[in-house]
Amino acid sequence: MNKAAEIFNKPSTYIPFIAIVLGLLCGGIVMWIGGYDPFAAYGALWKTVFGTKYDFGETIVAITPILFTGLAVGFAFRAGIFNIGADGQYIIGMTAATFIGLKVHLPAFIHAPLALIVGMLCGALWGALVGWLKAYRGVNEVISAIMLNWIALYLSNYILRDFLVKKGEQKTPNIDDTASLSIGWLQNFMEGARMDWGIWIGLLCVVIFYVLLWRTKQGYELRAVGHNADAAKAAGINIKASFIKTMMISGAFAGLGGVFSVLGVFHYQVVQAASAGYGFDGIAVALLGGNHPIGILLGAILFGGLTYGSAGMNFEADVPSEIVRIVIGSIIFFVASHGLIRTVIQPLFKKRKSRERKGG
Amino acid sequence: MEQAVPVVELRGITKRFPGIVANDAISLELRKGEIHALLGENGAGKSTLMSILFGLYQPDEGEIRVNGKPQAIDGPGKAIELGIGMVHQHFKLVQPFTVAENIVLGIEPSKGLSINYRQANAKVKELSERYGLMVEPTVKVENITVGMQQRVEILKTLYRGAEILIFDEPTAVLTVQEIHELMQILKRLANEGKSIILITHKLKEIMEVSDRVTIIRRGKVVGTVNTAETSESELAEKMVGRRVSLDKPKEAAKPGEMVLELSDVTVAGADKGKPVVDGVSFNIRAGEIVGIAGVDGNGQHELVEALTGMRAVQSGSIRLNGRDITQASIKNRIEAGMSNIPEDRQKHGLVLDFSVSENLILGSPEQERFFKGGFLNKSEIDRHAAKLIEAYDVRTPDIHNKTRSLSGGNQQKAIIAREMERDPQLLIAVQPTRGLDIGAISFVHDRLLQARAEGKAVLLISYELDELHRLSDRIQVIFDGRIMGEVDPEKAADDEIGLMMAGKMQAGKGASA
Amino acid sequence: GSKNNNSEGGSSASASASASESASPSASASESASPSASASASESAAPADGKGKKIGMVTDLGGVNDKSFNQQAWESLQKIAKDTGAETKYQESKKDSDYIPLLTKFVKDGYDLTWGIGFLFADAATTVASANPESKLALIDTTPTKELPNVESVLFKENEGSFLVGVVAGLTTKTNKIGFVGGMELPVIKKFEAGFKAGVAAVNPNATIEVNYVGDFSKPDQGKLAAATMYDGGADIIFHAAGGSGNGVFNEAKDRFKAGKKVWVIGVDKDQSIEFGNDVTLTSMVKKVDEAVYRVSNDLLAGNFHGGQTVELGLAEGGVGLPVENPNVSKEILDKVEDYKNKIISGEIKVPTE
Amino acid sequence: MGTLADLISSTLVFSVALIFAALGGVFSERSGVFNIGLEGMMTAGAFGAAIASYYMETDGGATTSSPWVGLIAGVFCGLVFALLHAYATVSLKADQTIVGVVINILAVAVTLYLVKIIFEGAGDTAQLEQVFAKWPIPLLSDIPFLGRAFFNSYPTTYIAYILVPLSSYLLFRTPFGLRLRSVGEHPGAADTVGISVTKYRYIGVLISGALAGLGGATITLTTTSNFSHSTISGQGFIAIAALIFGRWNPYGVFGAAFFFGMAQALRNFLTRFEFSQSIPTEFLYMLPYVLTLIVLAGAVGKSVRGPAAAGEPYDPSKR
Numbered sequence A: 001m002n003k004a005a006e007i008f009n010k011p012s013t014y015i016p017f018i019a020i021v022l023g024l025l026c027g028g029i030v031m032w033i034g035g036y037d038p039f040a041a042y043g044a045l046w047k048t049v050f051g052t053k054y055d056f057g058e059t060i061v062a063i064t065p066i067l068f069t070g071l072a073v074g075f076a077f078r079a080g081i082f083n084i085g086a087d088g089q090y091i092i093g094m095t096a097a098t099f100i101g102l103k104v105h106l107p108a109f110i111h112a113p114l115a116l117i118v119g120m121l122c123g124a125l126w127g128a129l130v131g132w133l134k135a136y137r138g139v140n141e142v143i144s145a146i147m148l149n150w151i152a153l154y155l156s157n158y159i160l161r162d163f164l165v166k167k168g169e170q171k172t173p174n175i176d177d178t179a180s181l182s183i184g185w186l187q188n189f190m191e192g193a194r195m196d197w198g199i200w201i202g203l204l205c206v207v208i209f210y211v212l213l214w215r216t217k218q219g220y221e222l223r224a225v226g227h228n229a230d231a232a233k234a235a236g237i238n239i240k241a242s243f244i245k246t247m248m249i250s251g252a253f254a255g256l257g258g259v260f261s262v263l264g265v266f267h268y269q270v271v272q273a274a275s276a277g278y279g280f281d282g283i284a285v286a287l288l289g290g291n292h293p294i295g296i297l298l299g300a301i302l303f304g305g306l307t308y309g310s311a312g313m314n315f316e317a318d319v320p321s322e323i324v325r326i327v328i329g330s331i332i333f334f335v336a337s338h339g340l341i342r343t344v345i346q347p348l349f350k351k352r353k354s355r356e357r358k359g360g
Numbered sequence B: 001m002e003q004a005v006p007v008v009e010l011r012g013i014t015k016r017f018p019g020i021v022a023n024d025a026i027s028l029e030l031r032k033g034e035i036h037a038l039l040g041e042n043g044a045g046k047s048t049l050m051s052i053l054f055g056l057y058q059p060d061e062g063e064i065r066v067n068g069k070p071q072a073i074d075g076p077g078k079a080i081e082l083g084i085g086m087v088h089q090h091f092k093l094v095q096p097f098t099v100a101e102n103i104v105l106g107i108e109p110s111k112g113l114s115i116n117y118r119q120a121n122a123k124v125k126e127l128s129e130r131y132g133l134m135v136e137p138t139v140k141v142e143n144i145t146v147g148m149q150q151r152v153e154i155l156k157t158l159y160r161g162a163e164i165l166i167f168d169e170p171t172a173v174l175t176v177q178e179i180h181e182l183m184q185i186l187k188r189l190a191n192e193g194k195s196i197i198l199i200t201h202k203l204k205e206i207m208e209v210s211d212r213v214t215i216i217r218r219g220k221v222v223g224t225v226n227t228a229e230t231s232e233s234e235l236a237e238k239m240v241g242r243r244v245s246l247d248k249p250k251e252a253a254k255p256g257e258m259v260l261e262l263s264d265v266t267v268a269g270a271d272k273g274k275p276v277v278d279g280v281s282f283n284i285r286a287g288e289i290v291g292i293a294g295v296d297g298n299g300q301h302e303l304v305e306a307l308t309g310m311r312a313v314q315s316g317s318i319r320l321n322g323r324d325i326t327q328a329s330i331k332n333r334i335e336a337g338m339s340n341i342p343e344d345r346q347k348h349g350l351v352l353d354f355s356v357s358e359n360l361i362l363g364s365p366e367q368e369r370f371f372k373g374g375f376l377n378k379s380e381i382d383r384h385a386a387k388l389i390e391a392y393d394v395r396t397p398d399i400h401n402k403t404r405s406l407s408g409g410n411q412q413k414a415i416i417a418r419e420m421e422r423d424p425q426l427l428i429a430v431q432p433t434r435g436l437d438i439g440a441i442s443f444v445h446d447r448l449l450q451a452r453a454e455g456k457a458v459l460l461i462s463y464e465l466d467e468l469h470r471l472s473d474r475i476q477v478i479f480d481g482r483i484m485g486e487v488d489p490e491k492a493a494d495d496e497i498g499l500m501m502a503g504k505m506q507a508g509k510g511a512s513a
Numbered sequence C: 001g002s003k004n005n006n007s008e009g010g011s012s013a014s015a016s017a018s019a020s021e022s023a024s025p026s027a028s029a030s031e032s033a034s035p036s037a038s039a040s041a042s043e044s045a046a047p048a049d050g051k052g053k054k055i056g057m058v059t060d061l062g063g064v065n066d067k068s069f070n071q072q073a074w075e076s077l078q079k080i081a082k083d084t085g086a087e088t089k090y091q092e093s094k095k096d097s098d099y100i101p102l103l104t105k106f107v108k109d110g111y112d113l114t115w116g117i118g119f120l121f122a123d124a125a126t127t128v129a130s131a132n133p134e135s136k137l138a139l140i141d142t143t144p145t146k147e148l149p150n151v152e153s154v155l156f157k158e159n160e161g162s163f164l165v166g167v168v169a170g171l172t173t174k175t176n177k178i179g180f181v182g183g184m185e186l187p188v189i190k191k192f193e194a195g196f197k198a199g200v201a202a203v204n205p206n207a208t209i210e211v212n213y214v215g216d217f218s219k220p221d222q223g224k225l226a227a228a229t230m231y232d233g234g235a236d237i238i239f240h241a242a243g244g245s246g247n248g249v250f251n252e253a254k255d256r257f258k259a260g261k262k263v264w265v266i267g268v269d270k271d272q273s274i275e276f277g278n279d280v281t282l283t284s285m286v287k288k289v290d291e292a293v294y295r296v297s298n299d300l301l302a303g304n305f306h307g308g309q310t311v312e313l314g315l316a317e318g319g320v321g322l323p324v325e326n327p328n329v330s331k332e333i334l335d336k337v338e339d340y341k342n343k344i345i346s347g348e349i350k351v352p353t354e
Numbered sequence D: 001m002g003t004l005a006d007l008i009s010s011t012l013v014f015s016v017a018l019i020f021a022a023l024g025g026v027f028s029e030r031s032g033v034f035n036i037g038l039e040g041m042m043t044a045g046a047f048g049a050a051i052a053s054y055y056m057e058t059d060g061g062a063t064t065s066s067p068w069v070g071l072i073a074g075v076f077c078g079l080v081f082a083l084l085h086a087y088a089t090v091s092l093k094a095d096q097t098i099v100g101v102v103i104n105i106l107a108v109a110v111t112l113y114l115v116k117i118i119f120e121g122a123g124d125t126a127q128l129e130q131v132f133a134k135w136p137i138p139l140l141s142d143i144p145f146l147g148r149a150f151f152n153s154y155p156t157t158y159i160a161y162i163l164v165p166l167s168s169y170l171l172f173r174t175p176f177g178l179r180l181r182s183v184g185e186h187p188g189a190a191d192t193v194g195i196s197v198t199k200y201r202y203i204g205v206l207i208s209g210a211l212a213g214l215g216g217a218t219i220t221l222t223t224t225s226n227f228s229h230s231t232i233s234g235q236g237f238i239a240i241a242a243l244i245f246g247r248w249n250p251y252g253v254f255g256a257a258f259f260f261g262m263a264q265a266l267r268n269f270l271t272r273f274e275f276s277q278s279i280p281t282e283f284l285y286m287l288p289y290v291l292t293l294i295v296l297a298g299a300v301g302k303s304v305r306g307p308a309a310a311g312e313p314y315d316p317s318k319r
């Protein structure tokens, strides 16, 4: 897992860019084989993302949730836990925010922050459950997280149906305006795109991720546990607490993603049969970004942009939007298989001899 | 003229790694039936050379001849085919497999589609008896001692019909007894006509078993000498390029306050069975070094883990500076002045993917200094690191380099620097010089003695009696989880300690405190 | 059209020659007060000229091949394209957050009408329609959350149609055990359940109904497992309102049929015997989404968009009911069905919705 | 008793695909390669089965052999993605988790893309006419209880009955298994006795792809009768859970997968009882997952450890 991190720390930061080019190339070839016009398709994609202010705004709406889940997954990775449960934490954060947004009535300056904080905390607690099960009951985090994803979905549906959804409806009413985290003037400016505080808090979280992990004692300890739990334990660090803390922070990030989807974008929540899968996209984003906050941000922008743009490709060039998932998959593949790029592409540039020393 | 053809001939082997020439035109001859020692500092290029002979690396230049014929050894498979076997520095054994499974791996006897386990076990048993290696084929490797694992490695090569055996630092992890047995085995194998290359940092072993010695320094051959015509000090000088001696006289101890008191410490065994540490009591005062002698696996690990807080104590008490720390957390113990140089430096001592400077504050009790208000105080951390690598001669181009890139010896020095710099009341040092070359050992010994002179209490656990003799003021001998007694290193003979370590004798004075 | 939607063959599998071209009884429809419901059958209204006009459609999560209303809607738009020369296009939603952007895409691209298919479009359509007052939208199964002059909505009285298949089930069962497999436990599906239960109870008070909501509209494996459990427990008829998950119910029934056991499934939305055959399909609760889509679209092309109106199609309007042909249902039962149908239309029987 | 037999019979319908995929995971992880991509490989298998059977029906005339062709095609499609996985993780030494995630993304995207091309824009394939029917084994199916529970099932179930002991035999009794496991535990050890780490890891990953593909095909050919984006929705991850729960052991995997399936069947089974009507359905949906968590959390202490070298690309020069 640290491999991805190393890639980005290496002088060869050009690899991701080559990977993007190759990924687009792959997509182009697949489209060409399928009988579509790749140029028209990519043109449509570009136009969709940058065409109008509205589209650009909606692209940001697409980026925000995977930025949060990407941060969640990346943070846990850094501390040695594979958080495949961001999906569930996202749902729980969303549901908690909806609950506060609907059931509590307060002035705006306190209502919105309260909903945000409660949503974040519930996400954190849902994550902490994974940490606790790992620390104290020895349950592999991958299994428990997969199970908790489903449990979160159904628990959330239960809460919605029994407490929040009006009779005869499948979705909740809109949350109180006081709980809204939309930014009205920005929405107007962006021609109605659903702009909210999400992306800004997301950027703040990028900074928090970095500072927490690399500038604080807490982060130092979490990283130590992530790299070598035995050594961390011998150095007096409480590993069990560390697992729980890690998962709380990770869950808080994911929970925030859910919070903004309700308070910022939709203002209501729907009874769903399956989750939207932002948690799983978050894994891809985190890996694409080398589990580094800046990388994750760039990964989310790429991933979100392509995903939003894919709708345009479908609409205007009639290309199945799956093509964009193929492009994204290929890009991540090429980033991970940098050996391929090195051996095939690098000779085209000049061979750089700066291999990292490893051993011992 | 058959005798004249060397079984292995390396001619002008050169191997370059980025930024370094690990082997620089090395030539070496191995004669039939001889034990040929390879000597050199940490990082001199010995393992690299042997990896080339065994086909793990490809040489950039040079030629390898086996039995007079030039050979391209493109992988271990080819080496095995040529009758070359290697016992690696770090054992290559599959832990959850049985001894026999490890030995027959790759050339399993079969019956139909299945492995013929009966035949495999029988073959292993027979082979092990023939060479006097005494291993039990059906036990799992994870359950046997390091010495036994070593013998499994040897059997692996013999099972494949190896005529040429390479041993890379085989004794670094062995106890005195095991080393002794290994030396006998080596001699026996050589007598059977096997040709052996032996890499070791221990000059005594070279003197004991080898026929010839080749010394390597910085990738180049310094020379090859007949063992009979040389001495330990000459070898040391050739290897390091200057005179080194481990036999510096130490000053008399000035014991002060009581620092560590163990009374009746008992640690439960794995399945609530027999205790692994059984009623151990002793103490250490400020300014003295107390050694623990014993064969590996007699409760030393568990004792240290109980002391450092990694393992729960069943009964008894541990006091540090008069304070009961039996139930204290690891963190509390560190804060109370305990330092620990762990046995497995990479597992318990370092976070290899951290930078050197980050590792040097790992577990530091000085919270306020390095972590101001919960934030890392980078400049102070770096200043601290710069000071330590200077003082302890930790060789790294940059304190921000990953610790992984340091050589084993330098990793060890980094831990020693960190633990000593904490200015502890009690320093627990487990095998502090394992795998180090003689120059590095001498450095570490100096540091331990200096700590003693500064009035620190030191608990030294080592499997090397020489080291215990040289450093300890008192030696506790441990057997089967129990202290057999205390001996005075000045007076006690190795034999006497050896018998106690084997559980055959209690100390005459019956002096468990 | 003729008022006859019964097949005379009883249980015979041969297709009835007297089947009407139009599936719905036009008489009642033409009497309907709502002008937008006046055209009862697609064929009866002359195709308008759609040259140069564009009609778009956004599916809900089921996708365009859901064997259910998305598919019906799209097939009918394809027909519109063929009949009128209008350009039609669909976009599939992959998640809840797609509705608004996809509707907006059509609207911004100058489409003359944009369909939102499914209950979940209420909010999205409201948002998009109010932001773009010049646009025209149409909805199936839901209405906008506030009054909007540029949205036309079509609702169905699923409970009424379900009542009739309940009558069929109640009279057909031999074991007196009947199953209902729902997709998600949503109000729309509850309407199916309630109507069905009432229908069974009306003709066979001794029959018990086991209910299982599988939690998803696109998991045939869950549908299959649910059906297996019900059939194992002795049920001999299962009515499903579970979209794609219901395919699993059919699969289980076919399995049993092949193994020599006779069990029935009552299909939903379309005449599902077309897809799954008459071996296991007892009948279906048809919901004429296709006709509604065709009519509203055609009206628009003809210049008659009834923005701001909501049409509710029940038995009276021919929006729900049994398929034209029911070779597996006996004449007597079909007569009974006809009786109940008339009673419901006349208001003598009120079918519960939940 | 009859009811319990029915419950088991239903359990198997859900479990068999999981058994195949998790068994595949056993081979891959035992050889030292994590396979998060099981989900994707199952998707590929389900797709392959649907498409091949579809063409058999439309072009080859519907015959009873078409599901078997579908089954083989599913295995083949699983293999294709496994090959990509193996090439990246073994030959290129790419991070195994990342590649697994990539496989999941690509498999869903590529198969749906193809479906849309083949079925003119539709997101799922046509319903198959010819799928597996339950096939009672002569004699065995007449055994009271056991026959009804275990021997009145789909052909794929019987394949699972064979594959589980066969895998166990292969892994633990044959030279092949010993070598495969050695590569997963300590590739250095294997390498230095002349066993090709690359070869065995390729084999391990390819077997996992074939079995996951078989699992996906099983779902298509025994339950859904077609392929869509939701045919495989999370079963691959449940298979990973079963793999860990079953401790990387074929019989353990069988037990774990059976447990998951049983929990699912139980949920349906409960709807038969009156009291279940008063339980919110969501709690019934949760049941399988909650049960699993409780069982796992209750089995505390026995820390589960996979093959020691799983997850690490083998680099002989890294010591």
Ligand SMILES: Nc1ncnc2c1ncn2[C@@H]1O[C@H](COP(=O)(O)OP(=O)(O)OP(=O)(O)O)[C@@H](O)[C@H]1O
Residues within 6 Å of the ligand: A359, B017, B018, B020, B021, B022, B040, B041, B042, B043, B044, B045, B046, B047, B048, B049, B408, D317, D318
């Ligand atoms: N895989 C490698 N990649 C790059 N450089 C290497 C590699 N292996 C060894 N080296 C270089 O080769 C030199 C010789 O290393 P080698 O392991 O042969 O030393 P050694 O003599 O066995 O040391 P020790 O006594 O500590 O075991 C080292 O200094 C190192 O710089």
Ligand SMILES: Nc1ncnc2c1ncn2[C@@H]1O[C@H](COP(=O)(O)OP(=O)(O)OP(=O)(O)O)[C@@H](O)[C@H]1O
Residues within 6 Å of the ligand: A356, A357, A358, A359, A360, B017, B042, B043, B047, B089, B405, B406, B407, B408, B409, B410, B434, B435, B436, D317, D318, D319
């Ligand atoms: N992959 C590698 N790339 C670069 N240098 C390496 C590599 N592996 C080892 N080295 C270098 O090789 C030298 C010797 O390494 P080695 O692991 O043999 O250390 P050592 O001192 O022998 O410790 P140990 O007792 O753990 O073997 C060190 O200088 C180390 O930095």
Ligand SMILES: [Mg+2]
Residues within 6 Å of the ligand: B046, B047, B048, B089
């Ligand atoms: Mg070495």
Ligand SMILES: [Mg+2]
Residues within 6 Å of the ligand: B042, B089, B169, B408, B435
């Ligand atoms: Mg060494």
